[in-house]
Amino acid sequence: MTYRVHIRVVPRAGLLDPQGQAVEHALAALGFEGAGDVRIGRAIxxxxxxxxxxxxxxxxxxxxxxxxANPVTEDYSLVVEA
Amino acid sequence: MTYRVHIRVVPRAGLLDPQGQAVEHALAALGFEGAGDVRIGRAIxxxxxxxxxxxxxxxxxxxxxxxxANPVTEDYSLVVEA
Structure with missing residues (x-):
């Protein structure tokens, strides 16, 4: 049987995430208030x-x-769908 | 109140996904059989x-x-956590 798997890979908490910081600044520049702690990873x-x-x-x-995933710098989680 | 939001942005079905194809080939080269239709997007x-x-x-x-997200080439979905 074929299963559909959704994987999320994100930088570990505490590690720098420059891409996330750039998006956080861009959101503020666009006028979105109250957005913070942006982390960017991969959705597979x-x-x-x-x-x-x-x-x-x-x-x-x-x-x-x-x-x-890079086990040193990233955490992953996954969901399997039938 | 602060909500944690999980966003998933993936290339639209039917659009080429070269990154996904590269991963699919790499999985096959590593000996993983039965993996296919790999799509790679961003987890925010x-x-x-x-x-x-x-x-x-x-x-x-x-x-x-x-x-x-790029509305022309990508689909997004999101989940809000309290």
Missing amino acids: ELAIDARSADAAEASAREMCERLL | ELAIDARSADAAEASAREMCERLL
Whole structure:
């Protein structure tokens, strides 16, 4: 069965995020008040053929560890949809 | 009150996604079978001060329309957390 997996990779809390800071300044320049603590990461979506949702999740976690996320500087979370 | 907003911006279905194709090839080269249809976008998280969750969502949607997403080539979705 094919599962749709949604992965979110974001810079670890406490690490500098220059892209997020640039967006925060741009939002303020556009007049948006009350926006802060902007963090920018990657949203990855993919289809995985697997026997079960658990198998798809395990496969996706290994992809994150080996390719999609940098375990030193980034955190990831994922959601598996049938 | 401060709301945490999670935004996901991905290339529209049907549009070329070279970054996604590169990741798909890299996954295959690493031996991951059964992975396909990879799409790569941006995951944006920010804090918004607003009077209600609805107001925070409206503000975040306007940010997407004006700055965070390209309405011609990208789709966005968002989730507001208290």
